[in-house]
Every structure is written in C-alpha cells, then in structure tokens.
Amino acid sequence: MKKSIPLFLLGLAAGGLIAWLALRHGSASSPEAAAPAAEKDEKAEKPAAGNDIAVASPKSIALPPEVSGYGRVLDPAPLVALAADAAAAQAAAEASSSELARVTGLHDHGDNASLQVVEAAQAAARRDGAQLMTAHARLIAGWGREAAGHAGFAALARELTEGSAALIRVDLAPEDALASPPSTARVSPLLGRPAWREVAVLGAAPVSEAQIQGSSYLALWRGQPLAIGTALQAAMAAPGQPQAVLLVSRDALVRYAGGTFVYVQKEKGGYEKRLVEVARTLPEGVALASGVGAQDRIVVTGAQQLLATEILGSTAGASGGGD
Numbered sequence: 055m056k057k058s059i060p061l062f063l064l065g066l067a068a069g070g071l072i073a074w075l076a077l078r079h080g081s082a083s084s085p086e087a088a089a090p091a092a093e094k095d096e097k098a099e100k101p102a103a104g105n106d107i108a109v110a111s112p113k114s115i116a117l118p119p120e121v122s123g124y125g126r127v128l129d130p131a132p133l134v135a136l137a138a139d140a141a142a143a144q145a146a147a148e149a150s151s152s153e154l155a156r157v158t159g160l161h162d163h164g165d166n167a168s169l170q171v172v173e174a175a176q177a178a179a180r181r182d183g184a185q186l187m188t189a190h191a192r193l194i195a196g197w198g199r200e201a202a203g204h205a206g207f208a209a210l211a212r213e214l215t216e217g218s219a220a221l222i223r224v225d226l227a228p229e230d231a232l233a234s235p236p237s238t239a240r241v242s243p244l245l246g247r248p249a250w251r252e253v254a255v256l257g258a259a260p261v262s263e264a265q266i267q268g269s270s271y272l273a274l275w276r277g278q279p280l281a282i283g284t285a286l287q288a289a290m291a292a293p294g295q296p297q298a299v300l301l302v303s304r305d306a307l308v309r310y311a312g313g314t315f316v317y318v319q320k321e322k323g324g325y326e327k328r329l330v331e332v333a334r335t336l337p338e339g340v341a342l343a344s345g346v347g348a349q350d351r352i353v354v355t356g357a358q359q360l361l362a363t364e365i366l367g368s369t370a371g372a373s374g375g376g377d
Contacts, residue, residue, distance in 0.1 A: 107356035112300035119294035121230035125286035130214035143189040200257020317353035
C-alpha cells in the first residue's frame with residue numbers, strides 16, 4: 055500500500071504534465087488564433103475589380119436598315135470659286151437687265167435714249183445672261199444640280215470659307231446604290247473611336263468615285279472642324295424592315311484576339327465572356343446582332359478589369375505549367 059501511493063502521485067503528475075502540454079498546443083491551433091490567416095486568404099481570392107463591377111440588362115430596339123460607305127472631306131475652294139463666279143454673273147445679269155429696261159422706257163417715251171443706246175443695252179443683257187448660264191452650268195457640272203440649287207447656297211459658301219462647315223463626299227458601292235438619297239446621313243472619323251454625327255445630304259454628286267464606280271453624294275458637316283482629306287466611315291438609310299437588336303453601353307465591349315466580347319453574369323456567380331456581333335455603333339451605345347439575350351445581365355462597368363484579370367490568370371497558369 056505504501057508503494058502504491060508514490061506510484062499514484064507519480065501518475066497524477068505525469069497526467070497533469072500531459073494535459074498541460076495538450077492544452078498549450080490546442081490553444082495555438084484554436085479558431086481564434088487561425089482567424090487572421092483565414093481573412094488574408096479571403097482577400098487574396100477576391101478579384102481586384104470585384105467592387106467596381108456593375109451589370110445591366112440590354113435594351114431591345116428596332117434598328118432601321120442602312121447601307122455603309124466611305125466618306126472624305128473635300129477642299130471647298132473649287133466650289134467657293136464657282137459660287138463666286140455664279141454670284142458675280144448673277145449680279146451682272148441683273149444690272150444689265152435693269153439698264154435695258156431703263157433705256158427702253160426712255161426710248162419709248164421719246165426721252166433722251168436713242169435706238170443705238172437701246173440696242174447696246176440689249177447686247178449687254180444677252181452677254182451677261184449667257185455668262186450667267188455658263189457659270190450655273192459649270193457649278194452644276196462640278197457639284198450637282200441639288201447642291202447648286204441649294205436655297206442658302208451663298209450662305210453655305212460663306213460657311214465653307216470660314217471653316218464653320220465642311221463639305222463631305224460619301225461613296226457607296228454599286229450594289230448599295232439608293233433610288234433616291236436620304237435627307238441625312240451618319241458619318242464618323244475612320245480612325246480612332248467611332249464618333250457618329252448626323253449630316254445634311256445636299257444631293258447626288260455629279261461624278262462617281264473612279265475606283266468604286268458606285269453612287270456618290272455630297273453632304274454638309276457642321277460643328278467641330280475637320281481637316282481637308284479626312285477619311286470617314288458613312289451610313290445612309292436604306293429601304294427595308296427594321297432589325298431587332300439589343301443595345302448595350304460602349305463600356306460593356308472588350309476586344310481580344312481579334313474578336314469583340316462582353317461579360318455576362320452567371321446565375322451561380324462569376325462572369326462568362328461571350329463573343330458578340332456588332333450590328334451598328336450608335337450615339338447612345340452599341341447595337342448587338344447576336345451573342346446575348348434580352349434577359350442577360352451584362353457587365354457595363356468593369357469589363358476591362360475582368361479581361362485583364364482573366365489574361366493575367368491565364369498567363370500565370372501557363373507559367374506555372376511550364377515549371
């Protein structure tokens with residue numbers, strides 16, 4: 055019995071030591087101690103642009119049919135010169151006509167106007183009338199009957215001279231020729247981001263583009279000055295039924311590997327990159343012909359960040375696989 059007591063005390067001491075060691079190690083791996091590491095992992099997994107992403111459903115619209123072409127800003131100097139010649143010829147014709155009427159009246163009333171004076175006035179009136187016809191013919195041959203007959207042609211020539219307006223030539227392919235030109239067209243600089251603007255169509259150009267051999271039209275650009283020779287993309291209304299399309303924000307589109315894509319929010323979380331077909335770029339957004347549905351939620355803010363994150367992830371995966 056006396057021997058068992060020391061053994062019992064030794065067992066208690068050993069058990070207490072084991073319990074103390076177990077408690078110490080257990081507190082090091084407790085949830086409270088591990089919480090900071092878990093928070094760090096959560097932040098690392100969150101996309102860099104996660105807080106900057108906004109989604110919206112596309113808007114259904116009916117897109118009127120159009121034909122596409124190319125445009126170019128013309129040098130207005132030849133048109134202004136012909137307009138000035140026509141205006142001068144018009145003034146001369148009016149003056150000689152008035153003089154003929156004056157001397158004819160004097161002669162008929164027996165006043166101081168001889169027959170010779172009347173005949174000279176008649177010759178001057180005929181000469182100035184012929185010069186006016188020639189000036190108008192040159193104007194029509196160079197710029198078309200519609201442009202030459204523009205109601206405010208003198209004011210138009212002044213705008214072109216001052217640079218507050220630009221003269222544009224729009225060329226369409228032969229298969230896209232229109233039976234009659236519309237009153238307006240849409241044009242945008244060919245280079246850089248599309249910036250479409252509506253312009254007034256003056257009428258058909260008298261001579262078609264030699265290389266295209268299609269139909270050509272003259273139009274008037276007002277607003278921000280354009281340099282002579284600036285290349286443009288153009289569109290004109292065409293007959294036909296409107297096309298049902300979906301309108302999205304320009305910021306929703308990303309371009310990658312030669313294609314145009316949008317990011318669509320998935321039902322179970324995350325985003326899917328989809329290839330889309332652009333029908334037309336409009337002032338209020340981009341019309342898509344295919345690739346998304348009316349019920350899809352499109353990323354309208356943060357699409358570029360998602361693309362960058364995807365590309366970086368693919369690059370990191372490829373680098374890791376090579377090791």
